[in-house]
Amino acid sequence: MESTEALIDCQSVWKVFGDRSDEAIRAIAERDLTKQDILRQYNCVVGVSNASLQVRRGEIFCIMGLSGSGKSTLIRLLNRLIEPSLGRIMVKGRDIAALDAAELRQMRARHIGMVFQSVALLPQRTVLENAAFGLEVQGVPRDQRNRAAEAALAKVGLSDWKARFPAELSGGMQQRVGLARALTSDPEIILMDEPFSALDPLIRRQLQDEFRQLTKDLGKSAVFITHDLDEAIRIGDRIAIMKDGIIIQTGTAEEIVVNPADQYVADFVAGISRLHLIRAHSVMQPLVRWQGVTDGLPRCSPDADIDALIGLITSTGSDAVAVEEGGRLLGIVTIRDLLLGVRGETEARAA
């Protein structure tokens, strides 16, 4: 299922805002300049700085950062709502900077859906007409586009609301319509720009799970922007953490929590529950360091999470769990390892 093909390939992309951005870009290309240097010397703001990322087919890729980190700029570079200052962005193998106006419209209409934080449902149109907007723009006949829109609304559970106007819907329902609108044109890539940030926590959780399920079921790829690390972990297959326009770290939730790239990321992940995030293979110690016998120990797979290991230990009364794969012992997880794991420290780091 996991394919390594990169649907979106962002190569050393920069975005610099300001009247003298051309000069600033030339200077960046020639010598190493920091964001502060560029602001001081050229009075230009660096939105995105030397960002590289690949989004694979079928993957949900989260970009996490606080406000001002450049994440909203970065996602708008992917469908060229913002033109990059430097670097290359390949979408489905095509350099999107090289597309002419008509090709770019085609690309956006057919291959890249987008969902906004503000939802942006047209208030004069019904839910159905909003959901069908993308196909209407492409000139698809009314019957056909309404059928597609109804199918998309059914997927987000809003079939009964198609004749209503956006103002009659709650915030969560409106965002569902936003998602249905993006799905109606059946694009391969969906860009989600902080879609759930304005919703209350319970609804947000529910939509996160629905979104992940739906995206996986339909085999879509998504880039999901958020300022909430919990959300990124819940939704993303991989996560990129941004600060000051720079991608500090890219990896799975577990990689980031276990091995934060710097203090900033470490502070961020400090409050995250490790129970379902960290797996046996990250906390186990090598067999050679285990002095006791392994025969009577309960067994688990390397992918078992800490929560499962705690369950094993408490139910069997054992001091340790043996990790095995395909009948071969890989290592041992002691209670100490588990406790360190819960705190986000592995044996190697603690020692």
Next chain:
Amino acid sequence: MEELVSAFDAQVDNALFWLADHASFVFDFCRLVLEGLYAGVLGLLMLPPFYVIAALAGLLAWRVLGLVPGVVTAAALALCAAMMLWPETMSTLALVIAATVIALATGLPLGVLAGLLPRLEKLLTPALDLVQTLPPYIYLLPSIALLGYGPATALIATVIVAMPPAIRLTALGIRQTPREFIELGHATGVTPLQMFLKIRLPFAVPSIMAGVNQSLMMAFGMVVIAGIVGSGGLGETIYGAIRTLDIATSINASIAIVVLTMVLDRVTQAAARTK
């Protein structure tokens, strides 16, 4: 300084005379078109007897405003006929309709362009400021020099006064499309024409309708003033009554004007709100 001013005045006079002498065919043509339009609308309004028009207006007011306003509208128009001012009322209405149609036919497209092109708006704004600050009588003078005494002159002056609000409010409506919807359009892959028709225009409709209503009201004000240049209608009735100090007639005509203004204002405002 004095010489300079009189030289300037002489130039303006000469230019006007030159236009009247050499471009008369243009103005004759304008006059023909304007009077034709006016006569057409008036002919239509005078075709049925007054009670049919009053009933139709009442029906329209009933549809958009409710039963009571509908009845009041019909009764108020019947009152105009009872005051023996029906032909004058209808010719004023015809003038207003003709002037507003011309003002909107030019003002709405201009407003759209100004809303889309900030440079054009920068150019138009001082011109509109000037038109709106000058006393409206001013427009009667050059018009009368070029088009002569009669409804055509009244129409042109009325159009000049009625156009600015339509331009301004249309431009405002087109300009103030919320940013997130412009972004939605781009991200969906709309063509520039679709961006205008499907996104900018629907958001501009309330503002445009306010502009239409404002134009109509300005046209009303000016049509009455234009009685001085022989516009015909209630304006001329009032002007005549003032000259002969016929207070009763001037009050009757004023009542008729108030009736017409109120009906058109309320009906167009309600129509703007419902759409």
